[in-house]
Amino acid sequence: MSLNNLTKLLNQSSNLRDKLIVSLLADTGLRLSELANIEMTDIDFQHQTIVVWGKGARQRRVAYGEISERILRDYLSESGRGGKLFELLPRGVAQILRRLGEETGITCNAHIFRRTFATQSIRNEMNVFHVQSLLVHSSLTMTRIYAEQVNSEDAVKAYKAVVR
Numbered sequence: 001m002s003l004n005n006l007t008k009l010l011n012q013s014s015n016l017r018d019k020l021i022v023s024l025l026a027d028t029g030l031r032l033s034e035l036a037n038i039e040m041t042d043i044d045f046q047h048q049t050i051v052v053w054g055k056g057a058r059q060r061r062v063a064y065g066e067i068s069e070r071i072l073r074d075y076l077s078e079s080g081r082g083g084k085l086f087e088l089l090p091r092g093v094a095q096i097l098r099r100l101g102e103e104t105g106i107t108c109n110a111h112i113f114r115r116t117f118a119t120q121s122i123r124n125e126m127n128v129f130h131v132q133s134l135l136v137h138s139s140l141t142m143t144r145i146y147a148e149q150v151n152s153e154d155a156v157k158a159y160k161a162v163v164r
């Protein structure tokens with residue numbers, strides 16, 4: 001997904017819950033079930049991180065950015081949540097994404113956000129091992145699939161002269 005399409009999805013989201021779903025998926029690379037199962041006690045507002053339980057009952061911490069932070073705070077002040085962040089099952093989140101996709105014409109599912117997170121992280125010069133860790137890939141092979149989306153234009157932008 002392009003960054004322009006991500007912005008369009010955020011702008012087209014009709015409520016704070018939908019904006020937060022889009023923003024957190026893009027910011028964290030979470031799987032659908034991981035997002036749906038976030039408890040309020042999993043969120044560390046001071047460090048802008050969330051503890052999630054992933055595939056294979058593996059726990060990890062993911063970070064989120066300033067825009068997600070702002071949307072999260074607005075959402076919580078509006079909804080006054082306790083317990084689960086969204087009170088949705090994974091299929092409910094999937095339905096929201098499908099509806100957003102239909103409204104915008106942008107292919108929209110949790111895995112596309114995960115792929116976008118991985119590719120953008122690598123484009124932003126995050127170490128591929130860090131990306132692997134954040135996505136909880138058991139081997140670098142899967143992470144490399146996302147890394148292969150990075151092209152020569154990205155490489156030129158990231159280039160640092162050896163001789164300085």
